[in-house]
Amino acid sequence: MMPASSVSWETLPNPFRITDTSRAITGRVSGRNTDIRNIITSSQSAIILTGAPLIGKTTLVRYLNEAFQEHSTASTWSWRDESDLAILRQTIDLNHRYFVQIDLTSLSHFSQLNDIYQAFITKCIDALRQIHQLEHVTNLTGLKGLRELLRTMTQRYPEARYFVMLDAIERFSPKEIQFSDAAKSSEQAPQEYALSILNHSNIIRTLVDLLDEFVNFGVILSIASLPRPSMVDQFVHVSADLARFTTTTLQCFTWNDTAAFLAQKPEDFGEDWSQVFRNLGGGEIFTAREQEWIxxxxxxxxxxxxxxxxxxxxxxxxxxxHHLQWCESTENLQKELIESVNERITPFLSLHWNRLQNVLDKSSPDTNNIFHSFITSFKQKQAEETISEGNWDGTGKELRYILANEGLLRYDPLRPIHYPGAILRNYLLQRAQPISQPHKAVASIPHGYWLTIQLPEQPRERLKLSELEYQLIKVLLQYPDKCSEEELMKAAWGETIEKARFTQRLHQLRKKLKEHSQNNELIINQYGGQYSLKHAEWLHLE
Structure with a gap:
């Protein structure tokens, strides 16, 4: 930290600055107090932690993995020191709850299942041995060594509990792994492939065996949730070992945890930073009114x-x-701030909407209709308001899961459910508007995006499309003989996107058209990333 004499307001480090998108916990309030408490107090030792993009899944894993030793200095901060977790100390010794992360991506260069397995066991031994600084426990190798280590730790620290965390499983993608019943394909989600490798390499089997043998041992598998209408649809191939795990969906913060996060004082960002902040004349970081506005x-x-x-x-x-004084933000400043933030998070909002459209395509027609009605109900609402019990029950089980899984709002049984904030709320209302408003020209036709399929000597069939699907077919109809991936991406997403994401989306559309055209393959994949549309005369967009 630079000395206060050399620091001005312009150079004072921004305590909320995020230098790593996977590490977004700032200060001494994580916003995950409720989720940490649920993990700590649960008797479950095998957990699959899922979460939508940018919901903070990896952030939580890394926060739990913060280094902690019994002889650390008093100034060392960890999740155990959060004030709202203090009540747990009455019944649980938090100093004896340990979380260690195993970096699976470091094993991606192996091409043999046995090599992956042995390297994984070695990493587990190294990580667990560091908890109590058991450097004298040497020559531990293989599964036998891992068992001996856990046995020693159990005997010496019977009150302790240890969790091994495997994060970002979807990024674990070893090349050239060959096993017939789980071959990687373009249709397979990354985490499904990774889980197949963990199963076939015997890693999951070993972890389950250790769970049975050591009552103080636990495992957390952290994966990105797929845009699916139910928890059942999240997993395609589930082994008997994986079935031992229970699934926890990481959602938004709770309302109270959000309030605590915003109410942090300068001291919550470290003594050095707070001293400089106060020496410059700062008082509250955010006033009560600013916290309410945020x-x-x-x-x-x-x-x-x-x-x-x-x-x-x-x-x-x-x-x-300019004013030489730390002041409360003005209305004009807040307007400029909202414009700036909206520009910065546009990619996130687009991803959020695309996932919602993706999952609604897989949902029942009733869920699709209820969703748009539910979004329309956001008008004139505020984030501090809670959704009525009757309105929430009327959404249905499928939509309730979607709303929580996609991070639209937080749903905890028997707890108040708040509306989304104005930024997300207004974006959803804007995007849902073309669908939620009926067409005046043809009032009798259901609103939305539709495709008419007219096969020779067959009844005409109308097919509901998502906005993305509509744009893709629109471009293909314009250039049926030859259309590039880039043209399709820019038409549907407005930019060039990840090829795997594009391929998966186009595969879903091809399958959808095939199912409604007597098994005819209408979208043809040509050499060099080009596509053509077969029987374009059969298709008519509405």
Whole structure:
């Protein structure tokens, strides 16, 4: 930390600045108090932790994995020190709850299942041995060595509990692994392939055996949730060993955890930083009114919340450099701030909407209709308001899962459910508008995006499309003989996207058309990333 004499408001480090998108916990309040408490107090030792993109799954794993030794200095901060977890200390010794992360991506260069397995066991031994600094416990190799280590730790620290965490499983993708019943394909989600490798390499089997043998041992498998209408649809191939795990969906922050995050004092960002902040004349980081305004705009979504806090602090720095005083933000500053944040998070909002459209395509027609009605109900609502019990029950089980899984809002049984913040709320209302408003020209035709398929000597069939599917077919109809991947991407997404994501989406559309055209393959994949549309005369967009 630079000395206070050399620091001005312009150069004071922004405490909310995120240098690593996977590490977004700032200060001494994580916003994950409720989720950490649920993991700590649960008797379950085998957990699959899923979460939508940018919901903070990897952030939580890394936060739990913060280094902690019994002889660390008093200034060392960890999740155990969060004030809202203090009540647990009455019944649980948090100093004896340990989480270690195993980096699976470091094993991706292996091409043999047995090599992956042995390297994984070695990493487990190294990580667990560091907890109590058991350097004298040497010559531990293989599964036998891992068992001996856990046995020693159990005998010496019977009150302790240890969790091994495997994060970002979807990024674990060893090449050239050959096994017939789980061959990687373009249709297989990355985490399905990774789980297949963990199964076939005997890693999952070993972890389950260790769970049975050591009552103080636990495993957390962290994976990205797929845009699916139910938990059952998240997993295609589930082994008997994987069936031992229970699934926990990481959602948005709770309303109370969000309030605690925003109410942090300068001291919560470290003594050195707070001293400089106060020496420059700072008092509260965010006033009570600013905290209320941020909650209304960001709601409880971790990514939007962090982005808004970061930009708010930055804007206040600029304002202070002119007024020479740390002041409360003005209405004009807040308007500029919202414009700035909206520009920055546009890719996230687009991804959010695309996932919602993807999952609704796989849902029942009733769920699709209820979703748009539910979004329309956001009008004139505020984040501090809670959804009525009757309105929530009327959404149905499938939609309730989608809303929570996609990070639209947080659903905890018997707890108030808040509306999304204004940024997300307004974006959803805007995107849902073309679908939710009926067409005046043809009032009798159901609104939305539709495709008419007219096969020779067959009845005409109308097929409901998502907006993405509509745009893809529209371009293919314009250039039926030859259309490039880039043209299709820009038409549907407005930009060039990841090829795997494009391929998966186009595969779903091809399958959908095939099912409604007597098994005819209408979209043809040509050499060099080109596509053509067969029997274009059969298709008519509405």
């Amino acid at each position: 909650r209304e705009q960001a709601g409880t979504h971790p990514y939007i919340l962090h982005q808004l806090c970061w930009r708010m602090f930055h804007f206040k720095q600029i304002s202070t450099s």
